[in-house]
Amino acid sequence: MSFSWTNPIPIAYKKLLQMEHPEQLLPGFSMHYRGRLNAPKGKSDAEKDDLPEFEPFKGAVPRGPQDYNSLTLMKLDLHKNENTMAHRTNSFKHDNLIIRRGQKFIMTLTFNRTYNLNTDTAMLEFVMGKNSLSGKATYVIVLLGPKCPISDQTCKWVVEVKMTGDTMTVGITPSADCIVGQYHIFLTVLVNPSGKKRTDLNTDIYVLFNAWCPEDEVFLSDENQRKEYVLNDQGIIFNGETDNVASRPWNFGQYKPGVLDACFYVLNKSGILLDDRKSVILVTRRTSAMVNALDDNGVLVGNWSGVYTMGTSPSAWTGSAEILLQYSNSGTPVSYAQCWVYAGVLNTILRCLGVPCRVVTNYNSSHDSNGNLTIDIFVDEDGTMNRTHTNDSMWNYHCWNEAYMRRPDMTLDSKYWGWQVVDATPQETSNGFYQCGPTSVKAIKEGDLCYPYDARFVFAEVNSDVVFKMVDRNGQWTTVQKNTTYVGKKILTKAVGSNVAESIMNNYKYEEGSPSDVAVMERATSFGCARDRSLHQETDVDIELMAPSVQLGQHFYLTLGIKNKSLEQRTVQLTVTCSVIYYTGVNFSSFKEERKTVSLGPSMTKNLIIEILANEYMDHMVDQGSLKFICVGKVQENNQVLAAGQVVRMEVPILSLKLDGEVRVGHEMSVTVEFTNIFNMVLEHVHLRMEGPGEMGFKKKYYEYIAPGASLTWTESFVPERPGEGTVVGSLDCPKLRQVYGKLEFYSQP
């Protein structure tokens, strides 16, 4: 079928060896594609096109440039300060000029002589990647001078030219839909009659999305929101549990040295076409795939096992910068992440690129549901949870991102423009690939799940019903209880300009049970989301589980309320199962089971108190220390089945950070971390971190061992490099105790 190479090589192959595009043999463009494309499409703005220094006109005999009286560039001024101030990119500490598209920037060119607008023709070429000429918008020409003809280039950049003597001041406005990334700049002068003389200006400009530009698809009208969602490099990520919301500081750190380049590195590694980088829709979708390591060697390796010895524990990170820098330096995925780490890093990348973006937290988030609207919890006839059947997982909380953009691809009108869900945490289901979104929050609210991307999945995360099912001996099951309000109980994000939580629940849902809500659920199911339609009998006894807020390591009391709504005697057999769960809702191990029989007179209410001792659960704790209690009961008189569930999050101690001395730009400030092991267990392998804003660095410390009752103090010094408010974030992490954070807000004098 195939023959060996000893045979004479066929003529076509000989041709191939003299091909014009040898780069077609480079990785990413296999030889097999030769007949498929004229030239490989650009996928990296880091690669450079080597345009010739002299390009003879066709027909003209190339005698080399006639330099007599020809125009030469003496001096170039990019006006970095004015431009970056005007473009709000001055916080980036970067050698290159960073601007935003759709907005004018200026540069000054000084020539060897006066530029004659009538006889001279010079142009600036903005070039991105390899084979830039064959790309749709990777090669932009800007003609200098008034006689610039109207050209129908795919991507128009507006030019203004002002001559004063030998200096020309050029104002250039990149089109509001140009490619986001690095452009290399050439100055090209026409040397008649022979050809073009090209001067490499040896500089790249970085062009970002522009939330300040009304024509840009990421335009956001409110200045405070733009400051928060694009410019703010510090944030708060909410976690914990619905009835006990906690929060952690997160340092997005987009201004730290190297982070912007790391973000472009991620884009280049993602293989998204340069031509596609004008579209915020495609950029956010690809980034959501790249932030997780799966199927594309992306940024972060997920780990939910509780064992992080081969990397950094997800809860140990204090911000995104360290992760992105480690990734761009090593080129290999960073260990480890859970949802808030994915969300924090994606937020940094998108804010870096200029896309308004925020981290949101959904409480009781339904997962792995294949876009179906039911979470099944199976219980056996004896009231214990059936763990083989129960596989739908519900997370105490789940973090994802919202990015702000237009969605012309969805509807003709703008009704679904605005915030879009993008989720970088790898799910089991998204067309077989680990990416999710962007999907319009407004469309989720309306149950319009027919639009790209992954709308059904996100809808299920906030709208599923929790259904308790009892399995009989034949393996048949019947629904005993249904809870339609448990999932998506709260949806929070950091408020604009402050650290408090803002509820954005109303963006995602109508009020539970309201006519619109009912209509939306119907609509969603008609788009193919399977929903549990089974009915369950109304019971005449109610049960409820109540727990106080609990300090990790303390014993506490769980209250089980039983209410007989009937007018007859009722006897109830109850089973309470106590388990330790991951924040993903997955059961780690059950440590206690209580069986009680209670009899109640007509309309009587009783409270059962169950004591939970510290040593019953401490040995089993994982990660973010949550306990789950499930109570199932049976009414003897009528065989009615009762069910109730409650998750209790254990509060962990806070890390205290103290400031010594005054804070002034350029001067050392010293921060002290204090922590006491209040538990009667040894804390082993303790990792401590501190991170400051902007260019302030990361500090780490490792303790083998902290004895019960022992305290530690650790002092580090930082040098603030910009005036105004700032935050130092600290974390403590060890296998037995995670999610310990603290932060210190300071104001540094100029």
Place this chain on the structure above:
Amino acid sequence: MSFSWTNPIPIAYKKLLQMEHPEQLLPGFSMHYRGRLNAPKGKSDAEKDDLPEFEPFKGAVPRGPQDYNSLTLMKLDLHKNENTMAHRTNSFKHDNLIIRRGQKFIMTLTFNRTYNLNTDTAMLEFVMGKNSLSGKATYVIVLLGPKCPISDQTCKWVVEVKMTGDTMTVGITPSADCIVGQYHIFLTVLVNPSGKKRTDLNTDIYVLFNAWCPEDEVFLSDENQRKEYVLNDQGIIFNGETDNVASRPWNFGQYKPGVLDACFYVLNKSGILLDDRKSVILVTRRTSAMVNALDDNGVLVGNWSGVYTMGTSPSAWTGSAEILLQYSNSGTPVSYAQCWVYAGVLNTILRCLGVPCRVVTNYNSSHDSNGNLTIDIFVDEDGTMNRTHTNDSMWNYHCWNEAYMRRPDMTLDSKYWGWQVVDATPQETSNGFYQCGPTSVKAIKEGDLCYPYDARFVFAEVNSDVVFKMVDRNGQWTTVQKNTTYVGKKILTKAVGSNVAESIMNNYKYEEGSPSDVAVMERATSFGCARDRSLHQETDVDIELMAPSVQLGQHFYLTLGIKNKSLEQRTVQLTVTCSVIYYTGVNFSSFKEERKTVSLGPSMTKNLIIEILANEYMDHMVDQGSLKFICVGKVQENNQVLAAGQVVRMEVPILSLKLDGEVRVGHEMSVTVEFTNIFNMVLEHVHLRMEGPGEMGFKKKYYEYIAPGASLTWTESFVPERPGEGTVVGSLDCPKLRQVYGKLEFYSQP
């Protein structure tokens, strides 16, 4: 940051070592996911769940089964013949029972004693993959007996039971939305009071999609269409060029031994969740990704280079079966494919699974356009084509598939149900992954591009404008001509029940220029497809290129018609560039350039004749031998620019197949191939193939060398195994001459 394993292993890890789900450590379910999911989700129906032979009831003391008087299965009859006849799966030569969902099949169970409907409880368990219990529809129970309670299982299978003495006849109707794949069957008997006794019936049934079942999402009402699009294992794929349509036979071969299993193997390798395999939408999407090798080690490696020495030339294949078998045996991608091979194999897989599917050919198919509606052809001022700028490619033809299904995910009504485009040929753009579709043909026609999946891309393939642009010395360009009718000129598929071409153009487009057509284009652009809006001046001279149909190896005459529409004298400078192109429209090399100056009086028409000699192009021919002629002209009097293009396909000789003797099932028939090298060049490395239908095998032959004028005859014998019509397909392939086919239709007596 991480410490070594010599340190004491943390307690959580010790726990991990005693985990209940050791399979979580198997590939595909990393240890890191332990906290993320209760159990890994099933992704293969080839794996088997080992359910216990005896399952004690909770609480009951397991003393082992009390066998006294317990029910035992003596005999099982699956009625393979009746069932497969009724389900139209009898053409599959397979040991297992193959049925279609939503349709009743019967089985007979003979017990050791009479089954007492009141006291005995037995059930059939249909189990798919591992951890079947935790899947939504991978574990189906069918209770035998009238007292079967109404269970709200996710997936309901209807049962009828009839007892006659010790034998029970069971009629089972799998739900019309059940998972497509292999189910393993257990018979389970309740042994009171202790538990369940399970008997492995040691057989799997294969369940397919059912185009005959009105409840199935692939339901197709017309019987002739079902026969063609689901059952027919032989087809025709159209290729060639708009003005010169050619066709080639293709053997889908879904009934060949091993092919059905190979298709399931592809699904399992794709990693699509078992739970997702009920949805034809997700199945077709994943399959489109799997048929090309890129980013998932799928079935076929693409190669357009003209060099196929390391594998099989795309044009050498005679059908899908050989490819699928090679893939499932080796587990590694098969070399090589171009669009019709991808389409042929995808067609086989989908028909095998029961999805109505057909191969369609789009002539002048726009590609790599990022879903934009413009194909730019750049010419320099001197009229020659600018190959650096011209990177949009337009294929002479492109093959993809249409699959017939409902799309509840798109709209609430059924307006976009029906044929859906699925394309397995790897494109440069589809969310960064190599998959395309399903996308509704009706939505394409209406320009409703907001629905999943990849609608914009397909719309561009059939609707783009061809725009000639002239680049001036400054690099600025202006549009000189625009052709809105060239792309998507013809769309053909094999007609139902015959081998003729059926035009399905009207399914994709309204009549060019009609009001609806204009409206649709507007709508499409409003969904974000960029379209060239530039105007070009009306010229007062028309040029047109005309060529006859040409035999490869012959010289011929190209006619250039020039028409002066003005009432004045016109002088036109013309440049005709002649190039060899791939069928992808990519320029391989230009072999001739003619410059002429013509003057025409008022309203005068002239014809220029250009002779093309065989030896001018023969050395340059690649693959499917197409020549492209581009003519650009300039009118001296008014500098108007004229442009015209024409593609000419060279006709290759046909392989003649002859039949000797009568054809009768079970008897040898012999087929003779005859071929003569009519060219005055040596044909080297010649591969010949023959393939028969059904179980008739593949035959191959290799000739080092065929001298000019030399003839070959090759005789092989086949044994037809089913009565009725059949086809033997033959192909000849060598580097200098490809796409040589022949076929022989026969009728075999019973």
